[in-house]
C-alpha cells in the first residue's frame with residue numbers, strides 16, 4: 001500500500017449526539033453518584049470508556065440481520081444460523097446461547113465446579129472470579145511474571161504461567177475441575193496470549209486429564225496479535241488463527257458483547273455430551289429454551305453477523321491501531337501505561353503515576369474520578385476497589401492499580417482520541433494535586449459496581465483553582 005494512514009474502515013450512517021457539561025455540573029453529578037462512575041447518568045458523560053462491552057456500533061449488515069430474526073420459541077432459524085457461525089469459528093459440538101458472558105460462566109461453573117475446588121486462570125475477570133467464588137471455590141490467578149510489570153514491553157504478557165499451572169496440577173490436581181485461559185487478559189491490561197501458550201496449556205491439561213476452557217470474549221483481538229507477533233502466523237487469516245486457538249480447548253465461555261460486536265448476548269460452547277446436557281438443563285431453568293437462551297431471535301442474528309465482522313482484517317487493524325494511537329500519544333507525554341497497548345483498552349498505571357497516594361486510598365479510583373471531573377471522560381478502575389475485598393471480608397491490595405480506558409467498537413473517531421489524549425496529558429500535569437479516596441458504603445461482593453466513596457482528605461483535588469477546569 002502506498003499510503004500509510006489507517007482509517008476507520010466504515011462510514012457513519014446514524015449519529016448519536018454527546019453532551020458537554022460544565023465543571024460544576026460534573027462536580028454535582030459525581031457527588032450524587034457517591035464518587036462512583038458506575039452510578040453516573042450516562043448522559044452526563046462526554047466520552048464513555050467505561051467498557052467495550054455491549055457499547056459498540058452495529059453494522060448495516062447486523063441491522064439487516066435483525067430484521068430477519070426468527071422469534072419462534074423453539075427451533076428458530078436464527079438459532080441455527082448462530083449455531084453454524086459459532087461452530088465454524090470454534091469447532092465445538094454443543095452451542096448454548098446465553099444472555100451474556102456471566103450467564104455462560106454461571107451455568108458452566110454451576111455444573112462443573114464444586115466447593116473447595118480451585119480454578120486456575122491466567123487472570124479471572126471480575127464476574128468470572130465472582131462466579132467461581134459463588135461455588136465456594138477458589139479463583140486462582142497465575143499470569144506470567146512479565147504480565148505484572150506494566151512498563152515492560154513483551155509480545156504476550158497475557159500468557160498463563162505454565163510452571164505454576166503444572167505445580168497446581170501435580171500437587172493439588174484432585175481439586176482442579178477445569179483450567180481456564182482468558183483471551184485477551186482483560187484484568188492484566190488486555191494483553192494477548194500466544195498460540196504456543198494455549199497449546200502448552202492444552203497439553204498439560206490433557207496429561208492431567210483436566211478439561212480446558214477459553215474465556216473467549218476478545219478472541220478476535222487475540223488472534224490479531226498472534227498474527228502480528230507470533231512466528232508462523234503472519235500469513236494466516238484471523239479466522240484460521242481463532243480456529244486453531246479453539247482447537248486446543250474443550251470449550252469456551254463467550255460474551256458476545258465484546259468480539260460478538262453486539263449489544264447483548266453470549267454463549268457456552270463445549271464438546272462433552274454429558275456436561276452439555278446438564279448445562280442445557282440449567283439453561284432451561286434460568287435463561288430460556290436451548291434455541292434462544294435468554295436472547296431474542298434478532299439478537300442471535302446480530303451476533304452471527306458480528307462474530308464474522310470481528311474477524312475482518314481491516315477492522316482489527318483499525319481497532320488495535322486506534323488503541324495504540326492513544327497509548328503512543330500519552331506515553332510520549334509521560335503518562336505511565338501498561339505496555340504495550342492492549343487490544344481493547346489503554347490501562348494507566350496509577351501506582352506509577354500517583355506514587356503519593358497509598359494503595360489503601362485507591363489511587364486508580366481517584367484518578368478515574370479526576371478524569372471525569374477534568375474532561376467528562378468515564379473510565380473504570382481495575383485495582384483494589386474492584387479486587388481488594390476478599391471472600392472472607394478481609395482486604396488485600398490488588399497487584400496492580402490500573403485505570404482502564406476501554407474503546408467501544410466502531411464508536412469513536414480519531415478526533416475523540418485526540419481529545420482524550422489532551423485531557424490525559426492535562427491531568428498528568430496536575431497529578432500532584434490529586435488525593436485518595438475511602439469507601440463509605442459497600443456490598444459484600446462485586447463492590448465496585450455500587451459502592452459509595454468519599455475523598456479521604458476532604459477533597460479529591462487540593463491546591464487548585466476550579467477556574468482551571470472551565
Ligand code: F0G
Pocket residue numbers: 050051052053100101102103125127128182186215217254255256257265266
Ligand atoms: N470474561 C471477561 C474477560 C470479561 O471481560 C467479561 C466482561 C466477562 C467475562 C463477562 O461478560 O459482561 O457479558 O457478562 N467484561 C466487561 C468489561 C463487563 O467491562 O470488561 P458479560
